[in-house]
Amino acid sequence: MKTIKEINEKIKKGEVVVATAEEIIDLVNKKGLKKATQEVDVVTTGTFGPMCSSGAYFNIGHSKPRIKLGGGSCKLNDVPAYCGFAAVDIYLGATAIPDDDPRNKIFPGEFRYGGGHLIQELVAGKDIRLEATAYGTDCYPRKKLETLVNLKDLNEAVLFNIRNCYQNYNVAVNLSDKIIYTYMGVLKPKLGNANYCSAGQLSPLLKDPYYKTIGIGTKIFLGGGIGYVAWQGTQHNPGVKRKDNGVPQAPAGTLAVIGDLKQMKSEWLLGTSMLGYGVTLTVGIGVPIPILDEEIAKYVAIKDEEIYTQVVDYSAAYPQMVPGSLGEVNYAQLNSGKIIVQGKEVPTGNLSSYSKAREIAQELKSWIKNGDFLLSEPVAPLPVAESGYTFKPLKERPIE
């Protein structure tokens, strides 16, 4: 048994032993669970995939004379931002796109630029065009504002993603006879390809399946900087079916994360365009897992062949909310480049970069080893299955 406090003392003294979520698999294999638990203090995880419920809020500072954007409108490089706050606070969502983007009018739309790209450009230090209108008040008389802004001049710039880091995700296929364009990528007809989106054995919540160490307040690698778990993510769904090893067999837990955008890096926050679907942000996240006991060590050593997920038809079942699966596959099978669905061999493609996830786990490992990153104690746990916390569909009711 170890405590986070003891591990932090070791980090400060430069004595900490850190392994990535890949390396721990070999270590447990070679040395056994007991020895690996004693030797390793922290295991680092990583993931780098498109995460749509991402965005950032900004305080742009007060102009002279003052303007109140609340109740008005505001665009950054033509991408609309939400300004239903006080005078100069705005929130920019990753999937927002300019009003004059043709969207899917010429199908499939290309979605070349939107909130995700804007966040990447801001972090890269580029000047951004801000255009705003307001209705004017006695205390905030100005009605129009046009200016260049730069990340370094904003008062606050905070990445606040309300759902990231999905614990497992569907494999998407297309059973229809025409090509479809989805958030899981381009899906060729009649099981032409199978797209998945997870770092598997490197992915944070898959290595802590019951949220024993990851909780509200956990300090993480976020977009190349430091962030925190702010809450459970939206659609958090801990009650899905699990294998005996505890790993959910379908999309389950999620995280809401927050961090100072000013210290993040544009290589870990990428504007992303899904053909025929829209714009999003590819986010790099790494979560350290303290190896407090053998049970936690057992979970972090779970490997790709022990992590299963469901194959879902995105031509009919997914859009029509028809539950069910075409079968179950594991990540070793997915990573092999082909899986069998309905007796047919289907080539696979990952939307989430495993090699970048590996880089994140390595980077976080070096931060901890160098004493630059101390672990935090969670201040409250994420809801677990027993809490009854679930993800419900919308129940539509007629308006009189």
Add this chain to the structure above:
Amino acid sequence: MISKRIVLHFPNRLVDQPIVYKLVKEYDLQFNILKAYVTPQEEGLMVLELTGKDENFNKGIEYLQSCGVKIQPLSQDVIRNEVKCTDCGVCVPICPTAALVVDPITRKVHFYDNKCIACELCVKACPTRAMEVHF
């Protein structure tokens, strides 16, 4: 024998003239048209896989050049922007010729431009638009 994938640029004065057929008739070359179109500026562009004896191949290329056709190897025209590519691999099952392959050890995506037929299916399917076409 030699077999190469090449990109032919036809100036607009040549667009209405039969040229490629002479590669077969005079130089005994085989060709497979991978792509062909006429741009709004009336220039012709054709991507060919050209196969034949070395001597005939070189003579055929000389003939095309003497007509005023500009020739580039295909590998210079479809390029992966290494900065933009995240090595995710979602392009891999899209590629019809297995020119994009995930390395099982490094888990990075390799682009074998000698296998590319410039179909451009990967270009818009890439989430970070890392595949670029420079015809």
